[in-house]
Amino acid sequence: MDGAPMAQSQLYTPAEVACRLRCSEWWVKEQARRRRIPFCWIGGSYRFTEEQVVATVRLFEVQPVEPPLAVGSVVRAISRAAHSDEDASGRLRARAPRRMRGAAPPSTTAA
Numbered sequence: 001m002d003g004a005p006m007a008q009s010q011l012y013t014p015a016e017v018a019c020r021l022r023c024s025e026w027w028v029k030e031q032a033r034r035r036r037i038p039f040c041w042i043g044g045s046y047r048f049t050e051e052q053v054v055a056t057v058r059l060f061e062v063q064p065v066e067p068p069l070a071v072g073s074v075v076r077a078i079s080r081a082a083h084s085d086e087d088a089s090g091r092l093r094a095r096a097p098r099r100m101r102g103a104a105p106p107s108t109t110a111a
Contacts, residue, residue, distance in 0.1 A: 011040065011047040020053060031056075 014032070018025040029046060032039040037059060038052040048056075095101075 009049050009051075011042070011049060012053065014046050014048075017048050017053055017056075021056070 012020070014028040015025045018028045021028070028037075028048075031037040032046045037056040038048075040047040040049065040052070
């Protein structure tokens with residue numbers, strides 16, 4: 001060591017970390033076993049420092065990809081797109097029922 005005194009840091013068990021993160025103890029152990037979160041291996045069991053718990057939260061933090069659109073602008077964009085194509089060929093048509101797809105069209109002439 002470099003002569004600096006070791007700071008007294010609290011070590012947490014997986015159960016304590018799970019309680020703080022509001023998840024299951026199994027999840028904490030599984031993430032550590034798969035080396036997805038930082039941990040200490042002391043005495044044959046997982047232990048976590050405060051810094052490692054904070055790092056775990058940061059690892060699983062999700063940031064928004066883009067700023068959300070205002071609800072009004074989304075509605076206007078949808079209605080504009082729906083009314084922009086007045087051509088009938090671009091309209092959707094219902095499919096024929098499955099029982100009618102393979103059958104021949106009914107004859108219009110009487111025998």
